[in-house]
Amino acid sequence: MLTEQTADGDFDETAISQRLTDSVTGVDGVTALAPSLRYIVATATARVLRRSGGVPVGVDVSRTAGGVRVRVDAHLDDSRPVTEIVDEIFAVIEVDLVAGTEEPLGELEIDLRVVTRGH
């Protein structure tokens, strides 16, 4: 169940990002995800402050005024058409976000980029 909400009912973007990272990586044809913005920030902060970085995640999830925005940079293989993989990624994200979420999410905006397509 997707119930990554903090005790005061806030939408826990970090926990959901981690969960979606696992789901999207499991889609056939997805070989890897590029680091999410939060992870890049965590890594940059770690470099500047000489601390340990965050847990690698490949999906950025954030609340917007009207709903939820998800950003994914994906590396694909050539096992099937790109659009087929894209549609499955969209479906996985939609199902995963909605399932178990107790409050209406509003409009879901998915910003998906195929970074590479390899063999």
Place this chain on the structure above:
Amino acid sequence: MSGPNDGSGDLPDPGEVELEWNSDSHLRDVIDEYMDSFEPGPDDTAGVRERILKIVREDIRRGPATRLTTERGNPFAIADASVRSIVRDAVDAVDGIRARSVEVTPAGEPQGSAAEVSLTVAMRAGVSFTPTAEVVRTKVAEALVSQLGIPATTIDIVAEDVYVD
């Protein structure tokens, strides 16, 4: 990035979502949120955000991409290099033809549900252009559908050079 502070970089569609997502304002929000989460000491905060922002700007740089749409209406972007590689491989598979430049432009309704292809090629001396160009069109169209999942509306071919094996 094209400028030190605008965050737009050499992005293909600076007016679109990408710019908003990569804007310094958004990056600062994410950095502030992250910094707040571990409560850095006073020595950690001076100038730190700007140094982090500089690193993040460099790391999030995305190359040019083609914006397409699946049959189900799901929009996505794919690196230009990946799309061109599909076309280039299809062209190079035709005997006597070598791909030079390749351009793939979103087309169709909704925008990006199809693609217009323009390419220049080099031909082996003695190859008849007209029938070979049809073979190239067929191969490119097949490759776009089978590998990308996007049909081609037009495939323009210009022979710009002749080579001898």
